[in-house]
Amino acid sequence: MIKKFITFIFILIANFVLSQDQEATIFFNDGSSIYGFGSINKNNILFRASLDSKPDSWSYDMVKGITFLGFESTVKFEYVSLGEFSKPEPQLLEVVEEGNVTLYARVSKIFQSFAINSNGFNHPNNQFVTNNFVSYRSGIENVAEEIYVKRVNEKHPTSLNSSxxxxxxxxxxxCEVINKKIGIGEFSKNKILELVQYYNDICAE
Structure with missing residues (x-):
């Protein structure tokens, strides 16, 4: 009974988050764009020109990406081909930093369920990776994170998700300086943004 209730709460929270629409501009493959309201569901973009209209679902076959507009910053997502041996369809990734090397990320919120043990205390039970993407720059904890880097002349990005x-x-x-900083642990996965910024500012030709 408790497990079913927890599952119900998880679904309710996930659906609530995914239903939130934010001001955004959607960019099409033909170079055109439309301002409206959008959200992300799995690998698709849900977009509508006004809050009174029904959202349409768009994918990589017609759309290049979407930029969400905030009060102080924007968050940009683009469809990126990861290569035929990874995922055959282009994946919607956040463009965290652009330059000679572009940093891409996909960050999904993790929902942690809890169960009551024999002593009456809550303890972690299961983890669910939601379809809700959050910005890499948001600093939200308890997330599943994928990191990729790509040079301008490269066809596919390189995954930095393991090793x-x-x-x-x-x-x-x-870049010898960066390699030294990596070797002494100054640049870790948690500081990949600083690493890419350093490379683009100091090392890139």
């Missing part, structure tokens, strides 16, 4: 130090050292091997 970070080894992969990062190889990818940024053309």
């Amino acid at each position: 970070f130090y080894k992969k990062a050292a190889k990818y940024f091997s053309d």
Whole structure:
């Protein structure tokens, strides 16, 4: 009974979050764009020109991406091809930093369910990765995070989701200073944004 109730709450929370529409501009593959209200559901963009209209679902076949408009900043998502051996369809990723090397991220909120043990105390039970994407810059805790980097002349981005130090050292091997900082742990996965910014400002030709 308790497990069913927890599952119901999880679904309710996830659906509530996903139903929230934010001011946004959607960009189409033909170069046109429309201002309206949007949200992300899995790998699709839900968009409508006004809050009174019904949202339409868009995907990579017609849309390049979407930029959400906030009070102090914008959050940009684009469809990116990760390569045929990874995921065959382009994936919607946040564009965290642009330059000679572009940093992409996909951050999904994790919902932690709890169960009551024999002593009457709550303890962690199951974790669910929701379809709700949050901004990499939001600083929200308890998330599932995917990180990618891509140079302008590269067809597909490079994943830094596992063996970070080894992969990062190889990818940024053309910058001796960065490799030294990686080697002493100054640049870790948690500081990938600072690493990419440093590379674009100091190391990129």
